[in-house]
Amino acid sequence: MLKKEELVHLQEMAKKIRCHIIEMIAEAGSGHPGGSLSCTDILVALYFHEMRIDPSNPNWQDRDRFVLSKGHAAPALYAVLAEKGYFPMEELKTLRKTGSMLQGHPDMKKTPGVDMTTGSLGQGLSAANGMAIAGKLDGKDYRVYVLLGDGELEEGQVWEAAMAAAHYKLDNLTAFVDHNGLQIDGSITDVMSPEIIEEKFKAFGWHVIDINGHDFEEIINAIEQAKKMKGKPTVIVANTVKGKGVPYMENQVDWHGKAPTKEQAQEALKALIG
Amino acid sequence: MAKIATREAYGEALAELGEEIKDIVVLDADLSKSTKTTVFAKKFPERFFNVGIAEQNLMGTAAGLATCGKIPFASTFAVFACGRAFEQIRNSICYPNLNVKIAATHAGITVGEDGATHQSIEDIALMRSLPNMTVISPADAVETKKAVRAAAMLKGPVYLRLGRHPVETIFDDSYEFEVGKGVVLRDGKDVALIATGIMVGESLKAAEILARDGIEAMVVNIHTIKPIDEEVLLKAAECKAVVTAEEHSIIGGLGSAVAEVLIEKKPVLIKRVGIRDVFGMSGKPEELMKAYGITAEDIVNAAKSLILSYK
Incomplete structure (x- = not known):
């Protein structure tokens, strides 16, 4: 059970992150608000509750790793990293601008705290596998987290990697699926259904947990369960709402990859702050 | 050997x-x-x-x-x-x-x-x-x-x-390898044979054949195609002609890499020996090399035709 104060702290942080996301994307004039807002609570739970990290030493060898396989949710990751102190908050305004350390998709060579370069969908789980294997080889106890989109599961490489993670018994690896049900061209079940996601991972030899991806209690319990699981990787299928927290964006496929105008951003911020 | x-x-x-x-x-x-x-x-x-x-x-x-x-x-x-x-x-x-x-x-x-x-x-x-x-x-x-x-x-x-x-095997154990550094295996002034991979051996054979006809061929081994050794290429271009040889398409491989350097720095006649924009097929390796025109003999012919054109 989370202590009440911590729960409030996480909820407040999530609100802040969502505000940053809206401001950053509005300022950039492009970006992906829908999928950034849907995975915000997962990132907040990882970075502000769970992960063993040291923002003053981003390359610390014993740190827990995080791979944002759905790299287009970069604004959510950048906002979290800035709030953790990996780089100054002012950098957030430079998202997607020429010369910025904050590229449109995560770049481990440019941004402190980014553990893997991603953005081309389907590649993050393989990299996370490599990190988890390295941890086992070196007898280190760090954990590796990776966040995938549900539409991303349509990429074949995800399943190559899913097969391998179970084969190598990577119990130091936990994957999240941000199951918001939408991809650029529409509903995932209309475009190319990856369902039933839980059954597929189970068949690939994973330990599967199904949660509400906006409930910190559930997210953190699932992470705890995953840490106890031996001999198997765990996938946490997080049921989420695309555009979560901004009423006019919620469950609207149009907000996958579109920036709000100044007025729309103001409206979003008002709704978020409440 | x-x-x-x-x-x-x-x-x-x-x-x-x-x-x-x-x-x-x-x-x-x-x-x-x-x-x-x-x-x-x-x-x-x-x-x-x-x-x-x-x-x-x-x-x-x-x-x-x-x-x-x-x-x-x-x-x-x-x-x-x-x-x-x-x-x-x-x-x-x-x-x-x-x-x-x-x-x-x-x-x-x-x-x-x-x-x-x-x-x-x-x-x-x-x-x-x-x-x-x-x-x-x-x-x-x-x-x-x-x-x-x-x-x-x-x-x-x-x-x-x-x-x-x-x-x-071409080299002995004393051979010194440095990434990005081409190796002149034979000196010559009439034509430079610039090769990579298994075509280095073919180029050495070609140089022998050319020597019998009084043609002095330089042979350069480009083991590192990127970064390419511009210095050795410019030296090779002091010959009046260059033949590149690779077991690869003539599009985008060694021939292209050599041409990219020489066209900007020291234009010289070049012929590219390689697979001429077609797919391969089944067969014995030696027979395929003949069929696709990537043998010592093909390098000799390319060198001779270039020499004829500048004479």
Whole structure:
């Protein structure tokens, strides 16, 4: 059970992150608000509750790793990293601008705290596998987290990697699926259904947990369960709402990859702050 | 001289280096018997990962291992490494400049009987187009062993192009290999034969044949196609003509790389000996080399026609 104060702290942080996301994307004039807002609570739970990290030493060898396989949710990751102190908050305004350390998709060579370069969908789980294997080889106890989109599961490489993670018994690896049900061209079940996601991972030899991806209690319990699981990787299928927290964006496929105008951003911020 | 395939030398070199460099890990995609990574696998089973027939995951896993300080060697056939997994090499390895070595065997048409689907003739073009990538194509077993070591020592992505077919050994153990440094194997002033991989041996043979007709051919071994040794190319261009020779498409490979340098810095007549924009086919390696026009004789003919045109 989370202590009440911590729960409030996480909820407040999530609100802040969502505000940053809206401001950053509005300022950039492009970006992906829908999928950034849907995975915000997962990132907040990882970075502000769970992960063993040291923002003053981003390359610390014993740190827990995080791979944002759905790299287009970069604004959510950048906002979290800035709030953790990996780089100054002012950098957030430079998202997607020429010369910025904050590229449109995560770049481990440019941004402190980014553990893997991603953005081309389907590649993050393989990299996370490599990190988890390295941890086992070196007898280190760090954990590796990776966040995938549900539409991303349509990429074949995800399943190559899913097969391998179970084969190598990577119990130091936990994957999240941000199951918001939408991809650029529409509903995932209309475009190319990856369902039933839980059954597929189970068949690939994973330990599967199904949660509400906006409930910190559930997210953190699932992470705890995953840490106890031996001999198997765990996938946490997080049921989420695309555009979560901004009423006019919620469950609207149009907000996958579109920036709000100044007025729309103001409206979003008002709704978020409440 | 005994004929040894460069893939054999790769397998041996890797197993030797594994002793010395504990961070080396090896990944294969169900072809370890053919790529010869099985030698390493037997010696260091805990550092060997057979990811199955899954080349995209092969490259991605190697990238992840590299972020944690490992030196992964990822092996499969050249056509699958560079073709199937091109975008993984681009986005997960080269863009973040990760320390992954892609050691691909079965390059070129001397794969032989397996035919066109397994004969990579475009891998040099693909790999050298990627920023941060170093591209090495050794000529024989000795050079391969030295190249494997050099690749392990170099920080950043390396593509090692290896062959299936046994080739004559050109170098002895005293040979000094330096990444990015071309090697003049024979001096000459009438024509320069610039070759890579198994075509280095063919070029040496061609130079002998040309000598019988009183033509003095310089022979240059370009084992590193990227970064290419401009200095040695400019020296070669002091001959009145240049013939490039590669077991690869004439589009985008060594011939293109040489032409790119010389057209800007020292224009000279060039002929490219290579696969002329067609796919391969099944057959015995030597017969295929004849059929596709990449033998010593073809290099001789190219050299002579160039000399005729400038005389």
